[in-house]
Amino acid sequence: MRKITLFILICVCALCAHAETIVLRTGTRVQGTILFQNEEVVIIRNAEGARFQYPKSDVQEILTDDAAVETQQEQTDEDPEIKTSKKASILLEVGVGAAIIPGDGKTGVGYNVDLLVGSHHIGDKHIFVGGGIGYHGMALGDMYNFLPIQAAIRMPFIEAKHAPVFGLGLGYGIALSKKYVGGLYAGVDFGYRYQLNPKTAISLVAFAQFQQARMTVTETPDGKTPTATFTNNAGRSLVNAGVKFALYF
Numbered sequence: 001m002r003k004i005t006l007f008i009l010i011c012v013c014a015l016c017a018h019a020e021t022i023v024l025r026t027g028t029r030v031q032g033t034i035l036f037q038n039e040e041v042v043i044i045r046n047a048e049g050a051r052f053q054y055p056k057s058d059v060q061e062i063l064t065d066d067a068a069v070e071t072q073q074e075q076t077d078e079d080p081e082i083k084t085s086k087k088a089s090i091l092l093e094v095g096v097g098a099a100i101i102p103g104d105g106k107t108g109v110g111y112n113v114d115l116l117v118g119s120h121h122i123g124d125k126h127i128f129v130g131g132g133i134g135y136h137g138m139a140l141g142d143m144y145n146f147l148p149i150q151a152a153i154r155m156p157f158i159e160a161k162h163a164p165v166f167g168l169g170l171g172y173g174i175a176l177s178k179k180y181v182g183g184l185y186a187g188v189d190f191g192y193r194y195q196l197n198p199k200t201a202i203s204l205v206a207f208a209q210f211q212q213a214r215m216t217v218t219e220t221p222d223g224k225t226p227t228a229t230f231t232n233n234a235g236r237s238l239v240n241a242g243v244k245f246a247l248y249f
Contacts, residue, residue, distance in 0.1 A: 020044070021063040022054065025159065034062070040197055057198040089120030089199070090249055091128055091154065095207055097242015099138040108140040110240030112209065116152050120248055126195060128154040128248060136173065136211065138238055146173035146211055148185040156193055165193040165203055173211045183212030189244065201248040208241040
């Protein structure tokens with residue numbers, strides 16, 4: 001009698017349960033019962049009892065017996081334009097590499113730290129757009145230090161946890177010494193990014209940075225006679241290339 005009662009209860013629960021389907025951005029569909037969900041994750045149990053957890057950013061929509069529930073863009077009747085994906089983000093980058101003044105042939109070591117503030121979500125994509133300030137130094141016989149103020153973009157080629165990423169930066173480098181004058185700053189990045197969760201990511205990229213400056217240089221007109229050298233306030237491009245680690249949070 002107890003076995004029959006238990007069987008009836010299980011059947012009733014199965015009939016009352018609502019089947020749900022998670023549609024991922026890859027097109028994959030997972031059917032089952034959602035056990036838990038919030039702004040970051042969705043946990044679902046399939047018919048075999050296996051549990052699966054997906055980042056909310058990977059879920060395109062959740063289908064129930066009645067309707068499709070959008071998870072990437074939550075809307076309200078009062079303000080349907082509110083998008084929860086548009087949130088402020090901070091990008092911290094630290095890099096080291098080789099530095100050179102191409103016109104003079106001077107080589108040395110370069111290092112940089114940048115702190116940028118902006119948005120890590122543009123529409124449904126994890127694209128960072130923002131701006132900020134940094135500290136860049138180059139040991140090229142003399143020390144050349146700048147505070148670059150820049151606008152920047154960091155864009156993954158695909159929307160996935162593991163993705164190649166491309167970045168650009170453009171601004172002006174303020175010289176930290178009276179011996180030289182700052183100028184136009186530009187930087188380019190290419191590497192790999194790993195999305196830890198909808199708000200946090202890390203990346204490792206190769207970079208190249210170009211800093212314009214005016215400085216006092218010693219020149220020899222004929223390239224041979226040392227006694228014919230003279231000083232001149234000339235423009236130079238300082239180039240720094242290496243590897244950079246970044247944290248989005």
